[in-house]
Amino acid sequence: xxxxxxxxxxxxxxxxxxxxxxxxxxxxxxxxxxxxxxxxxxxxxxxxxxxxxxxxxxxxxxxxxxxxxxxxxxxxxxxxxxxxxxxxxxxxxxxxxxxxxxxxxxxxxxxxxxxxxxxxxxxxxxxxxxxxxxxxxxxxxxxxxxxxxxxxxxxxxxxxxxxxxxxxxxxxxxxxxxxxxxxxxxxxxxxxxxxxxxxxxxxxxxxxxxxxxxxxxxxxxxxxxxxxxxxxxxxxxxxxxxxxxxxxxxxxxxxxxxxxxxxxxxxxx
Amino acid sequence: xxxxxxxxxxxxxxxxxxxxxxxxxxxxxxxxxxxxxxxxxxxxxxxxxxxxxxxxxxxxxxxxxxxxxxxxxxxxxxxxxxxxxxxxxxxxxxxxxxxxxxxxxxxxxxxxxxxxxxxxxxxxxxxxxxxxxxxxxxxxxxxxxxxxxxxxxxxxxxxxxxxxxxxxxxxxxxxxxxxxxxxxxxxxxxxxxxxxxxxxxxxxxxx
Numbered sequence: 201x202x203x204x205x206x207x208x209x210x211x212x213x214x215x216x217x218x219x220x221x222x223x224x225x226x227x228x229x230x231x232x233x234x235x236x237x238x239x240x241x242x243x244x245x246x247x248x249x250x251x252x253x254x255x256x257x258x259x260x261x262x263x264x265x266x267x268x269x270x271x272x273x274x275x276x277x278x279x280x281x282x283x284x285x286x287x288x289x290x291x292x293x294x295x296x297x298x299x300x301x302x303x304x305x306x307x308x309x310x311x312x313x314x315x316x317x318x319x320x321x322x323x324x325x326x327x328x329x330x331x332x333x334x335x336x337x338x339x340x341x342x343x344x345x346x347x348x349x350x351x352x353x354x355x356x357x358x359x360x361x362x363x364x365x366x367x368x369x370x371x372x373x374x375x376x377x378x379x380x381x382x383x384x385x386x387x388x389x390x391x392x393x394x395x396x397x398x399x400x401x402x403x404x405x406x407x408x409x410x411x412x413x414x415x416x417x418x419x420x421x422x423x424x425x426x427x428x429x430x431x432x433x434x435x436x437x438x439x440x441x442x443x444x445x446x447x448x449x450x451x452x453x454x455x456x457x458x459x460x461x462x463x464x465x466x467x468x469x
Numbered sequence: 470x471x472x473x474x475x476x477x478x479x480x481x482x483x484x485x486x487x488x489x490x491x492x493x494x495x496x497x498x499x500x501x502x503x504x505x506x507x508x509x510x511x512x513x514x515x516x517x518x519x520x521x522x523x524x525x526x527x528x529x530x531x532x533x534x535x536x537x538x539x540x541x542x543x544x545x546x547x548x549x550x551x552x553x554x555x556x557x558x559x560x561x562x563x564x565x566x567x568x569x570x571x572x573x574x575x576x577x578x579x580x581x582x583x584x585x586x587x588x589x590x591x592x593x594x595x596x597x598x599x600x601x602x603x604x605x606x607x608x609x610x611x612x613x614x615x616x617x618x619x620x621x622x623x624x625x626x627x628x629x630x631x632x633x634x635x636x637x638x639x640x641x642x643x644x645x646x647x648x649x650x651x652x653x654x655x656x657x658x659x660x661x662x663x664x665x666x667x668x669x670x671x672x673x674x675x676x
Contacts, residue, residue, distance in 0.1 A: 203655055203663040211655055211662045214578070223623050296525075296567025296608045299624045301576050305565070306622030316589075316606075318572030335535060335565055335618075337526025342548035356546075370546065375526045375608050385618050389535040422530050460576045 218455075222303035226454045230310040234326040236401050241269065247438040254431030255353035257417040259362050260438060261286065262408040264468065267325065267441040270379055270416065274432025275400035278381040278421040280338035280355045282374055283321060283414035289368060291315045293322075295334040295375040301456050305385075307332055310453045312460060313377060313406070319464040320457070321412065323450035325441070326405035331382035331397040336423060338376050343422040348429060358417040366413060379404055381421040393423045407441055407450075409464050476670035484664040485653035487591035489598065491516050492641040495674035497555060500612055500649070501636040503668050506629035506661035508614035508652040510568045510588045512596075512607065513543060513551050516644035519601060521545045525564040525608040535618055537562035537610060543639070546607075551645050556638035559631040563616040566626060567608050568592060569654045578656045591650035599646060611652075612637050614659045628658045 203211075247266065252258050254277070262268055270279050285291040294316040299305045301314055308330035313322040338355025345351045359373045382397035416436060420429040444451050444461065451461045477496075481503070482488045492498055500509055515521035527544035529535060537543075539557040542550045554562075567573075568588035575583035592606050613631040618624050639647070653664050 207655070208662040212658070215657050218577070219625060223625070290602070290604050294567065294608075296565060297570075297573045297576075300566045300626070301573060303624055304622045305618050305624045314573075314576070316570065316572070316603075318570070318576045335526070336530045337524075340527065340530075340548055343530060370520045371604050373546070375524075384622075385535055385620060387620060389618065391529075391533055391535065456576050459580070463572075463575065 219303065222454060222456070230308065230453060231449055233309055233330050234328045236328050236399060239326045239405065241437060241439045245439045247440065250436045251433050252416065252418045252436060253433055255419055257358035257362050257415055258436065259366065260414045260416065260436065262412045262414055262438060264408050264411055265440065265443055267405045267407040267439055268414065269403055269405050269437040269439065271401065271403040271435040272380045272398070272432070273400065273435055275398050275402060276426070276430040276432045277418055277434050278378050278424065279434055280376040280378040280417045280419065281414060282359055282376045283412050284372065285315065285321070286411040286413055289372060289413070291317045292372070292374050293377060295377060299334055301460070302454065305335055307334065310449050312450050312457055314460060318460060319467070320409040320460045322406040323409060323444065324404060325407045325450060326403070329380055329397065329402040329404065331380070331394065333378040333381035333383040333421065336383055336391060338378060338417060339419045339422045347422065348427065352429065353419060355417040355419045358419065359415055362415040378421055383423055391423055393425060409461070410467060474672055474675065477673050478671040480669055482649065482651045482667050482669060484651060484666050485586055487595035487648070487650050488669060489595050489646060489648040490671070492645050492647050492671065494641050494643050497638050497640045497672045498647055499636050499638050499670040499672065501634065501668040501670070502559065502613045502631045503633065504665040505631055505633040505635065507631070507665050507667055508629065508654070508659040509612040509667055510650040510652055511610040511612060512592065512648045514601070514646040515545065515551065516646050519599070519605065519646065521547050521549070522605065522607055523551060523610065528564060535565065537564050543610070550642045552639045552641045554637060555640040556636070559613055559635040559637060561615045561630050562637065563611040563614045564608070565618065566611055566614065566616045568650065569652065574656060582656055585655065586653040588650040588652050592648065595648050595650070626657045626659050629661065
């Protein structure tokens with residue numbers, strides 16, 4: 201339908217207002233990173249604790265009201281994550297919507313990871329690191345061959361194996377989020393790796409806003425220049441958390457996040 | 470850059486509409502931004518086995534940089550080159566922002582915009598002709614869409630720089646199903662807030 205000049209001007213005005221809010225106001229209101237060693241988990245809140253060795257993956261069922269802590273004990277690991285809504289696995293992590301809706305490719309404490317259905321899949325309620333990748337993705341047979349001269353265990357094959365064990369397949373593997381992967385861009389759009397943004401003991405807490413099946417792959421990020429591959433064990437802890445209150449820091453971070461929370465809650469109303 | 474041979478196929482794609490066709494290996498698809506500032510969302514699938522499909526993350530990793538431009542190899546989820554960009558009179562294309570959907574529009578622009586046509590509706594309907602579903606929609610290409618990512622990670626859809634008649638040529642390195650949504654978005658500058666028609670032309674390789 202052809203747009204009138206009035207429509208065009210009104211839409212441009214609203215877009216500029218949203219952009220200013222999203223890139224000027226919202227970042228000022230985001231919380232500071234979690235302190236290393238901070239945010240202890242009460243022992244009676246712990247549901248399950250697991251160590252994932254270098255190169256391996258695990259599948260986690262995370263219910264609404266639970267959170268997943270991912271700890272990079274050595275400061276050398278990166279952890280790639282994909283995930284689906286348990287009741288309808290066609291709903292899944294959507295990296296493009298996550299960065300587009302939040303006006304930023306940099307996610308940190310107070311941000312959310314969105315599904316393709318305009319709902320919040322995970323909230324980043326604790327984060328010591330704030331350097332995670334949504335653009336480049338995980339390692340593959342080709343990337344490990346190029347990096348190490350021989351193909352090694354890699355995230356793409358880990359995701360395939362994990363998906364197969366729950367009745368899913370290659371069609372269900374979306375672009376992934378990689379935690380503790382400090383990928384930045386230079387002024388020309390080239391990717392840079394910033395190792396100084398990784399520390400031993402870095403962790404994130406991801407709160408499930410719907411019932412989820414997640415796959416975490418503990419493989420070196422393809423841009424990590426360490427040779428041999430930078431790897432260490434990572435610890436995953438699923439634990440009980442309180443439901444997001446009206447003043448929840450992720451919900452109130454932006455008008456977009458508030459709307460996404462509202463749409464998510466309708467699944468459970 | 471100018472290709473004088475007649476196209477083997479040509480079609481105008483009306484504003485807001487989808488299009489798809491199989492490109493044979495060696496054929497070149499020219500996408501023409503007929504009136505300028507029009508985003509064209511695109512997905513590629515291996516014609517023989519559509520579980521092999523375009524992968525934005527593989528494409529960016531192999532390239533080492535964030536934008537699609539002349540020479541960019543469009544990679545599959547199996548690490549193969551599906552096609553590459555062989556001509557480009559615009560110079561600015563995206564593959565990080567995905568496609569618009571009714572659901573993401575409602576989050577971005579308010580719930581009233583849920584009832585506006587969107588690229589994902591186009592993709593779902595066009596893919597259904599080929600036995601594919603929403604599951605098969607991955608993060609797509611956005612030709613003529615200007616999405617700078619700055620050094621702080623700020624991610625912004627800004628005014629397109631493509632002028633009327635600008636085009637991009639995509640040459641197939643395998644037989645591919647090429648699917649387009651001529652983007653209906655009116656809430657951001659990707660289409661100048663006013664969607665317009667595009668033209669597609671397919672040329673055979675020069676003998």
